[in-house]
Amino acid sequence: MTQDKVLLGRIGGAHGLRGEVKIATFTAAPEDITAYGPLSSADGTRTFVITGMRAASAGSVIARLKGVADRTQAEALNGIELYVPREALPPPEDEDEFYHSDLIGLAAVSPEGAVVGKVIGVHNFGAGDLLEVRFGDERQPVLIPFDNAHVPHVDLGAGRVTVIRPAFESAEADGADGESHE
Known part of the structure; x- marks a missing residue:
């Protein structure tokens, strides 16, 4: 896409x-x-x-x-x-290189293949590329490191990218952020 x-x-x-x-x-x-x-x-x-x-x-x-x-x-x-x-632009030289514009709009899927969201942006604040993913009906998008541990597979032809949410981010989303809520 x-x-x-x-x-x-x-x-x-x-x-x-x-x-x-x-x-x-x-x-x-x-x-x-x-x-x-x-x-x-x-x-x-x-x-x-x-x-x-x-x-x-x-x-x-x-x-x-x-x-x-x-x-x-x-x-x-x-x-x-x-x-x-x-x-x-020429095609990327390496099969693991992508233009940001090719990634934006891809379906984000779980490792099991279920659609869980959509890539809405790609950012780099100096420490490497991050995919901005909107998961389902969640209000806030999540930044996922664009590395093999968190994005093990990109399939431009199928219009999808496999994403694994970082463990620390998943814990915060579950309310287990370590803060006292008394």
């Missing part, structure tokens, strides 16, 4: 006075954000072409965008997410 666009970056604040912007990149190498052609906004109404770029802090670049000439124009772009069409 793939989506038609893949998020490659997010424009941050303006950098300097001549219209440059800082872009947080979600590509393996930050400079690869230019490797797949023009970028577009989430709704597809705006197109962005990077005409110049240099490395910034880890996972980001300072970029000059075509048509953006001053700080005011650059500041107006803060927060815009940058996408490319899914078909512009």
